[in-house]
């Protein structure tokens with residue numbers, strides 16, 4: 001299949017593109033390169049062969065850029081809550097309007113499938129101990145989550161006999177990627193354990209968060225691209241597996257147990273009310289071939305081994321390209337990005 005992957009230089013995209021190639025697809029990337037100077041490690045197992053990449057902002061993509069592709073996999077957005085809360089208006093501009101624009105251009109170009117990276121954060125506040133599924137009410141708590149829902153809504157309206165969107169509501173990702181991110185929970189806790197020998201939490205860690213390994217996300221995307229149209233046409237899938245629903249304090253305990261001698265201190269109850277347990281039955285039932293191969297403990301061990309091999313130090317752990325908000329703030333404050341997060345020169 002001839003594919004365009006936006007956000008191909010990101011945490012997920014950098015692993016997804018070689019993964020799709022290994023499954024026989026012809027992959028081109030598209031990315032504006034916000035985090036291009038961050039590359040944590042090389043190895044022979046996560047073969048990060050960089051695909052041919054169109055250096056362009058999603059907001060400026062035209063029909064001509066998309067002609068000839070059978071599917072677009074869309075990852076390129078401002079990708080987490082803190083980044084988006086920093087500038088909700090830019091979040092609506094890039095994540096909502098940019099993504100709907102891309103989908104409309106893809107449809108006009110004759111692209112048949114559009115796989116969109118949504119998020120389980122649309123559930124926001126769950127229903128007590130009952131796991132939420134794709135039919136449950138949503139309660140987005142942030143601009144990031146609101147935009148995910150708005151894109152789902154607007155792109156679903158573009159579905160036709162010639163255009164099949166699919167919405168992947170990913171759990172919070174974890175795991176090693178050369179384009180590492182330390183601003184997501186398990187990766188952050190592993191980085192703290194590796195560089196300081198202790199995890200000091202500011203909250204009590206009671207909220208629930210579902211997790212999913214970055215390579216399992218890649219597999220879900222590949223399965224959605226390869227599935228019969230009837231399985232994926234205008235469908236929403238929660239991406240993950242039931243066993244990787246954790247309370248944050250249990251994620252911290254798992255991480256601490258993987259780093260010998262790591263000290264763990266829990267804090268007080270916090271005002272962050274985002275908490276949800278997720279039911280992942282649909283994707284396992286309806287998406288042919290999909291299964292999760294990882295769990296949080298294996299992911300923590302994988303990161304432990306990578307960090308030991310490269311001698312992760314505090315300077316690298318805290319470096320800008322690995323924490324999205326720090327990186328974009330620096331690019332803006334130094335005038336490299338303008339007020340719309342477009343490159344100034």
Ligand SMILES: NC(=O)c1ccc[n+]([C@@H]2O[C@H](COP(=O)([O-])OP(=O)(O)OC[C@H]3O[C@@H](n4cnc5c(N)ncnc54)[C@H](O)[C@@H]3O)[C@@H](O)[C@H]2O)c1
Nearest residue numbers: 007009010011012032033034057058076079117170172173
């Ligand atoms: N990582 C997670 O935990 C997680 C969970 C659920 C959903 N998702 C979604 O998956 C997608 C990818 O996530 P990620 O963790 O790889 O993010 P990331 O921030 O690591 O990568 C995003 C990439 O998109 C590019 N980009 C951003 N805005 C762009 C624009 N306007 N034009 C062109 N390129 C642009 C960036 O340069 C970057 O390389 C995002 O949509 C994110 O919301 C991620």
